[in-house]
Amino acid sequence: MNPVFERLLANGPVVTDGAWGTMFLAMGLRAGEIGDLWNLTHPERVEAVPRAYVEAGSQVILTNTFLSNRITLAAHGLADRLEELNRTGVEISRRAAGGRAAVFGSIGPTGKLLVTGEVTETELEETYREQTRILAEAGAEAIILETMGDLGEAVCAVRASRETGLPVVACMAYSSGRNKDRTMMGVTPEQAAEALTEAGADVIGANCGQGIDGYIEICRRLRAATDRPLWIKPNAGLPELVEGRPVYRTSPEEFAAKTVELLEAGAHFVGGCCGTTPEFIRQVAATVKQWKARKNAG
Ligand SMILES: [Zn+2]
Numbered sequence: 001m002n003p004v005f006e007r008l009l010a011n012g013p014v015v016t017d018g019a020w021g022t023m024f025l026a027m028g029l030r031a032g033e034i035g036d037l038w039n040l041t042h043p044e045r046v047e048a049v050p051r052a053y054v055e056a057g058s059q060v061i062l063t064n065t066f067l068s069n070r071i072t073l074a075a076h077g078l079a080d081r082l083e084e085l086n087r088t089g090v091e092i093s094r095r096a097a098g099g100r101a102a103v104f105g106s107i108g109p110t111g112k113l114l115v116t117g118e119v120t121e122t123e124l125e126e127t128y129r130e131q132t133r134i135l136a137e138a139g140a141e142a143i144i145l146e147t148m149g150d151l152g153e154a155v156c157a158v159r160a161s162r163e164t165g166l167p168v169v170a171c172m173a174y175s176s177g178r179n180k181d182r183t184m185m186g187v188t189p190e191q192a193a194e195a196l197t198e199a200g201a202d203v204i205g206a207n208c209g210q211g212i213d214g215y216i217e218i219c220r221r222l223r224a225a226t227d228r229p230l231w232i233k234p235n236a237g238l239p240e241l242v243e244g245r246p247v248y249r250t251s252p253e254e255f256a257a258k259t260v261e262l263l264e265a266g267a268h269f270v271g272g273c274c275g276t277t278p279e280f281i282r283q284v285a286a287t288v289k290q291w292k293a294r295k296n297a298g
Pocket of ligand 1: 208
């Protein structure tokens with residue numbers, strides 16, 4: 001196993017962070033506004049988010065760079081800020097971590113589809129190579145691709161990320177199909193685990209897309225399909241729109257209680273995606289601590 005993960009996993013399951021977008025919305029981010037731009041315009045607000053997660057018990061925090069690839073930034077007229085956005089994203093998270101948590105550089109889907117020919121594999125690899133090189137140079141300890149729907153794009157992202165020499169976490173979002181066990185593009189956990197492991201991802205994961213109940217079975221299926229450590233970050237349930245804003249109904253208590261089932265299903269890294277807050281992470285961290293104590297006693 002990669003030394004970064006070996007160190008993190010030496011004492012059992014690891015607590016990651018919770019949602020960033022949810023926190024930004026609460027701080028005044030407007031719908032349609034690109035949250036990554038806050039790295040330059042409101043760095044103090046951005047830094048407050050990972051800082052709150054570290055204080056709540058996160059051992060790994062991400063960076064506010066999910067959208068900062070050239071294709072997505074160009075769609076918002078921000079391509080010329082690419083280097084600055086990624087570099088400051090890592091710097092902000094490193095300041096917030098202050099050596100108390102590992103910082104993983106976050107990358108997300110480009111929004112362009114391989115199947116329709118809007119983008120080629122070569123273009124995707126170039127795009128991710130450019131972004132992950134900057135994240136690595138700025139001091140990210142691993143690269144994490146999140147909320148991927150298309151396996152072809154995820155594999156391109158893994159290949160490009162590996163060129164940095166950093167370990168790679170590869171997460172797909174399972175939100176579709178009758179049993180909500182497929183990505184938006186119809187990929188199953190087994191297909192994802194096989195292709196991402198083959199592409200060289202060090203950790204295989206799932207995030208966003210649905211609440212924690214559905215991710216327990218997806219975690220079991222990923223566990224059966226790969227020998228890599230697993231990373232799971234569910235949402236706080238499915239959102240309901242209230243006055244145009246998403247509201248998530250799962251409580252931190254319910255979420256933390258279900259986290260035990262994720263650990264039993266073989267998850268090594270647990271945290272939350274949309275709708276989760278530092279209070280969720282505080283309760284998840286307490287749950288993980290109790291679970292470890294029980295395992296050690298038994
Ligand atoms: Zn999410």
